[in-house]
Amino acid sequence: MLSSKKHERIEKALGTEVLVDLEALSLEDLKSRIAQADGSIKSTQDELEANPKYEELKESLKALSEGLREVRKRQNAVVTYCLHLIEEKGE
Secondary structure, eight states: OOOHHHHHHHHHHHOHHHHHHHHTSOHHHHHHHHHHHHHHHHHHHHHHHTOHHHHHHHHHHHHHTHHHHHHHHHHHHHHHHHHHHHHHTTO
16 A cells, blocks of 8 residues: 555656556556556666766766765764664663
């Protein structure tokens, strides 16, 4: 069951008309619609990844954000271990 907040986000993204159309579909048609949506995502992703400029920008972003990833990794480990110690010490 969808929470009302999640339902609102879906309705905002799709519009009421699309929701009504989807609700009218049979189980087989719903399964087909899921496969169609998945195929659309995959083909768009493949198209994007085939673009050399996208790959170049992706590598640049990866290099630029390396420091942030390392800080997040280390600080998340600190937080996790501190929470473990707090639990172990009885708080």
